[in-house]
Amino acid sequence: MTAELVETGGGEIAVAVDLPPLILDLTRAWLWSFDSVNTRQAYERNIRRWFDFCAETGLDPLEARKPHGDVFARWYAENAPRPPAPKTVAQLLAAVSSWYEYLHETDAIDANRFKKVKRPKIPRKHSETVALTKSEAQDVLREADRDHGREQLRTSAVIRVLLQVGLRVSEVVDAQIEDLGFARGYRTLRVMAKGAKPLVRRLPVETVYALDLYLAERARREGVEMKDLTGPIFVTGPGRPWPRTKAWEMVRRIAKQAGIQSKVGPHTLRHTYASLALDGGASPRQVQLDLNHEDLATTEIYWQARDRLEKDTSQLVASQLE
Structure with missing residues (x-):
C-alpha cells in the first residue's frame, strides 16, 4: 500500500x-x-x-x-x-x-452500493446530553469567575458566552473582534452559525461585562487600545487563535471544579441555555431562532433531555407500592 x-x-x-x-x-x-x-x-x-x-x-x-x-x-x-x-x-x-x-x-462509479448498509436507529427525540439544573449552572458561573491563572478573565467570558447566549463552541472560538457591535442600543455578537448562516445575537449585560474585562486585559498585554484589537475575540496567551479543543478542556475542568460529576462539555451548556430559556417562559419558537435550529423538534429535544428525568413516573409508582 x-x-x-x-x-x-x-x-x-x-x-x-x-x-x-x-x-x-x-x-x-x-x-x-x-x-x-x-x-x-x-x-x-x-x-x-x-x-x-x-x-x-x-x-x-x-x-x-x-x-x-x-x-x-x-x-x-x-x-x-x-x-x-x-x-x-x-x-x-x-x-x-x-x-x-x-x-x-460524478460518474466515477456505477452505483452507491453503500447506501443500503444498515445503520443504527436513532430515536428522533433522544439526546445523550442532559442540561444542567439552574443551581448547577450557577455553580459553573461562580467557578469560572474565580478561576485561577492569567487566563481567568478569558475563562469567565467564554463560559458566559456559552451558557448565557447558548452559542456553539465553534461559533465562540471563530468569533472575531469585528463581529462585536451595537444594534438599537444593545451590544451584539455576529456569528457564522451552522450552515454558513450569519446570526446576530444580543449579549446580556453580565456577558458584556465579562467580555469587556477580558478584552481590556488583552489590550493591555498587547500594548494597544481596546478599540484597536483585531482578530479572534478569544486567543491564547501569545495571541494566536484559541483551539476548540482547549475550550472543551476548559469547560470540563470548570464543571469538575464546580462539583458536577457527570460529563460536561460546551454542548451541555447549550442544552442548559435552551432548558433555562424555556423554563423561564421563552417560546419554543424563539429558542429555535436563537439556537438556529432548522426544525423545532431539535429544540424540543434539548428540553426533553432533562425533563425525562424530572418527570420520570417511577417515583410515582414506587410511592404507591410502599
Whole structure:
C-alpha cells in the first residue's frame, strides 16, 4: 500500500490504500463541497476510518459492497477506544455513503452500493446530553469567575458566552473582534452559525461585562487600545487563535471544579441555555431562532433531555407500592 495525501479544509488525511488520481481529486472536491469547516473535518475523520478498515482487510474501496459496510460498522465498534453511541456509528456510515454518492454522481462509479448498509436507529427525540439544573449552572458561573491563572478573565467570558447566549463552541472560538457591535442600543455578537448562516445575537449585560474585562486585559498585554484589537475575540496567551479543543478542556475542568460529576462539555451548556430559556417562559419558537435550529423538534429535544428525568413516573409508582 502507498500513502497519498488528500488536502482538505481541515488539514490533510493519509490514505492508506491505493486510489486512482481521479478518485483522490474527487475526494478533495467532495470534502470541499461542505460549507462548514467542522463538517469537512468530521467527514475527513470518518472517511479516513473507512480507508483504515479497507487497508487492514485488503479491500479495494471501489469494490466495496453492502456486506463490507456491515462488517465495517462492527469493526469500528470493536476498535473504538470506548463503545460508540449509535448516533456516532450512524454518522460514520452516513459520511462514507456520502463519499460513494458523490463518486456516483460524478460518474466515477456505477452505483452507491453503500447506501443500503444498515445503520443504527436513532430515536428522533433522544439526546445523550442532559442540561444542567439552574443551581448547577450557577455553580459553573461562580467557578469560572474565580478561576485561577492569567487566563481567568478569558475563562469567565467564554463560559458566559456559552451558557448565557447558548452559542456553539465553534461559533465562540471563530468569533472575531469585528463581529462585536451595537444594534438599537444593545451590544451584539455576529456569528457564522451552522450552515454558513450569519446570526446576530444580543449579549446580556453580565456577558458584556465579562467580555469587556477580558478584552481590556488583552489590550493591555498587547500594548494597544481596546478599540484597536483585531482578530479572534478569544486567543491564547501569545495571541494566536484559541483551539476548540482547549475550550472543551476548559469547560470540563470548570464543571469538575464546580462539583458536577457527570460529563460536561460546551454542548451541555447549550442544552442548559435552551432548558433555562424555556423554563423561564421563552417560546419554543424563539429558542429555535436563537439556537438556529432548522426544525423545532431539535429544540424540543434539548428540553426533553432533562425533563425525562424530572418527570420520570417511577417515583410515582414506587410511592404507591410502599
